[in-house]
Amino acid sequence: xxxxxxxxxxxxxxxxxxxxxxxxxxxxxxxxxxxxxxxxxxxxxxxxxxxxxxxxxxxxxxxxxxxxxxxxxxxxxxxxxxxxxxxxxxxxxxxxxxxxxxxxxxxxxxxxxxxxxxxxxxxxxxxxxxxxxxxxxxxxxxxxxxxxxxxxxxxxxxxxxxxxxxxxxxxxxxxxxxxxxxxxxxxxxxxxxxxxxxxxxxxxxxxxxxxxxxxxxxxxxxxxxxxxxxxxxxxxxxxxxxxxxxxxxxxxxxxxxxxxxxxxxxxxxx
Amino acid sequence: xxxxxxxxxxxxxxxxxxxxxxxxxxxxxxxxxxxxxxxxxxxxxxxxxxxxxxxxxxxxxxxxxxxxxxxxxxxxxxxxxxxxxxxxxxxxxxxxxxxxxxxxxxxxxxxxxxxxxxxxxxxxxxxxxxxxxxxxxxxxxxxxxxxxxxxxxxxxxxxxxxxxxxxxxxxxxxxxxxxxxxxxxxxxxxxxxxxxxxxxxxxxxxxxxxxxxxxxxxxxxxxxxxxxxxxxxxxxxxxxxxxxxxxxxxxxxxxxxxxxxxxxxx
Numbered sequence: 001x002x003x004x005x006x007x008x009x010x011x012x013x014x015x016x017x018x019x020x021x022x023x024x025x026x027x028x029x030x031x032x033x034x035x036x037x038x039x040x041x042x043x044x045x046x047x048x049x050x051x052x053x054x055x056x057x058x059x060x061x062x063x064x065x066x067x068x069x070x071x072x073x074x075x076x077x078x079x080x081x082x083x084x085x086x087x088x089x090x091x092x093x094x095x096x097x098x099x100x101x102x103x104x105x106x107x108x109x110x111x112x113x114x115x116x117x118x119x120x121x122x123x124x125x126x127x128x129x130x131x132x133x134x135x136x137x138x139x140x141x142x143x144x145x146x147x148x149x150x151x152x153x154x155x156x157x158x159x160x161x162x163x164x165x166x167x168x169x170x171x172x173x174x175x176x177x178x179x180x181x182x183x184x185x186x187x188x189x190x191x192x193x194x195x196x197x198x199x200x201x202x203x204x205x206x207x208x209x210x211x212x213x214x215x216x217x218x219x220x221x222x223x224x225x226x227x228x229x230x231x232x233x234x235x236x237x238x239x240x241x242x243x244x245x246x247x248x249x250x251x252x253x254x255x256x257x258x259x260x261x262x263x264x265x266x267x268x269x270x
Numbered sequence: 271x272x273x274x275x276x277x278x279x280x281x282x283x284x285x286x287x288x289x290x291x292x293x294x295x296x297x298x299x300x301x302x303x304x305x306x307x308x309x310x311x312x313x314x315x316x317x318x319x320x321x322x323x324x325x326x327x328x329x330x331x332x333x334x335x336x337x338x339x340x341x342x343x344x345x346x347x348x349x350x351x352x353x354x355x356x357x358x359x360x361x362x363x364x365x366x367x368x369x370x371x372x373x374x375x376x377x378x379x380x381x382x383x384x385x386x387x388x389x390x391x392x393x394x395x396x397x398x399x400x401x402x403x404x405x406x407x408x409x410x411x412x413x414x415x416x417x418x419x420x421x422x423x424x425x426x427x428x429x430x431x432x433x434x435x436x437x438x439x440x441x442x443x444x445x446x447x448x449x450x451x452x453x454x455x456x457x458x459x460x461x462x463x464x465x466x467x468x469x470x471x472x473x474x475x476x477x478x479x480x481x482x483x484x485x486x487x488x489x490x491x492x493x494x495x496x497x498x499x500x501x502x503x504x505x506x507x508x509x510x511x512x513x514x515x516x517x518x519x520x521x522x523x524x525x526x527x528x529x530x531x532x533x534x535x536x
Contacts, residue, residue: 168363171327172377172430173352182376186367263367265412 053233061237069222073241076219079135080207083142084200088192090143091150096184098151099158109155112148120145120206124213137214138207145206149199150192157191158184190264193257200249208242279304280434280466281326286335288321288491295321296491298335305433308460308467310477310484314521318491319470323438326468327357340433353381356427360439362419364411370422371396371407377430395425398459417448424456428465435460437469441476453479474517478510486520495520 037055044054053061066073098108123144127137161184169183211220219238226234281303288296296318303309313319324330325337328344328351337344340354356377364373374392383391396407399421411419420440427435437456441449457480460467471477477484478499486495495517503509 164359164361164363165365167329168357168359169376169380170329171355171357171427172380173349173355174380175349178380182379183365186365189367263369263410263412265410 050230050232053236057233058236058240061231061233062240065222065234065237065241072218072222073245075217076204076207076211077245079138079142079211079218080204083139083207084146084196084203086139087143087146088150088196091147091195092154092188092192094147094151095154095188096158098155108151112151115144116148116152118144120209124210127210128214134215134217138210138218141210141214142203142206146199146203150195153191153195154188157188161187189260193253193260197250197253197257200253201246204242204246204249280307280340281468282336282338283322283325283332284336286322286325286332286337288318288325288330289333294318294490296325296332299487299491299493300335301485301493303434303466303468305466306464308457308469308480308482310469310471310481311487312471312474312477312484312517312521313487313491314472314489317472317487317489317521319472319487320438322487322491323436323468323470326436327355353377353430354432355434355436356430356432357436357438358420358423358427358440360443362411362416362423364419364422364426366411369408369410370401370414370418373411373422374425374429376426381430391429392425395429396422398428399425400455401425417444417452420444420452424452428459428463433466435465435467437467437471439471440469442471442473449476450479456480472521474514474521477517478504478513484513484517486517488521488523494523 040052040055040058043052044057049057094108094112098105098112120141123141127140131137131140165183165187166179169179172178174182208218208220208223211218212224213220215221219242223235223238226232226238279302281301283302284300285298286296286300287294287298299318299322301309311319311322321330325332326339326344328339328348331337331343331345339351342350344351344355364370365376368376371389371392374395375388378388378391393404393407396402401407401418401421406414406418411422414422420443424440440456441453444452453476467480469477469480481499484495484497484499485493486497488494497513497517499513
């Protein structure tokens, strides 16, 4: 008798390994990239290079940017890291306060919910009006945009804490600090990582956008300069670097996740 | 072992009552547990065993009457009982992000024991509950079987060297074979260590197997029957059968208004 496979059964249930799925995805990515390059090449034959430069011209621009403007890339990364780091700490504190200090909860929640309704562009314009210093502007914009993500997820995370585990830890007569250290902090790690994974790409894009509006250095500022000078090859080069940066950041968070959440069992949905 | 002298008790409940939304969960419950005694609180689901246990744990205060553990009020003097009382629950309640040995270390860590000392003690306790080898000690809870997880949970409760161990249906979620092996191992261990132990269970066999004294409760947590068990009686199949029947009958009384407290020690 042969095993009948239901036509709607997902592939994973038929025993396709994760490695095979990764290979398949990489192959698909490679195909899309080759098609994009071919499209660029074809298009560049019909339009001037300030509309669409040839792929080789763009590759040269990438090399030039990497050698000449590496400082700008590092500055953007630094801005991104300290803003995400600050938002992580502040968001966790606000989320924890929302979950653990009952009288504050409705007020903090209200502030966060109103904040989520304010467009990123408004924060950028506020920052330009309120702060002279470019670093302060970028930091403020990113903090205002990112904090609510952490605060709401950490709040939900703490609320999802098992009362069984709380009761178990309490049998050892802990202080509040013990509960925070041994129960709450390890419990929220997956929520912090999940939030970071979701926002890191968005945060990188927002950093570049904020730099475009409020700074003369950094990737966003350089992209603005390239656009003003009609250097489309450099605009595309910066875009390519941003995509690579984004994928690297996602990889970094995924690595941290593998390291910090190695205790979690792999769940396979059949 | 007979009921302990009043001045050598670890737990004392005196007319302790607890109400939820006006309904009694525990009503004027009084009993004492002596040092080194293993006492089983037996009753049907909803008989108020867990409420009684929660009052002993200090999670909730009685609405009237008193509860003392080692002469302290477990609710109002909550932190003063650190290291003197520990609990093993129906489910293992292991922290999923900690390995087996790290779970056992939890109470020691809260108690301020140094890293080296607590690792040494935790590994020893894992061996005491028959989890051998470092390869098992460094496994995460999801990598262990249900029986092994429950053993880790027992090791965690015992590692702080408490005067009193509370078991809340700790063996009831395991299969019969694992449950009886674990029960026997645990009883041997606590007797060897001279720990005081209160076992909450709805399984009469668990109580007859492990306890020196069985207190049968019926809703709302009133003492219906008290049975004293000696090793000789435990080995007597006919006596066990009779007690099983009497305890089951007392548990079934449950909803009758008049408790029928009697000493059934043979």
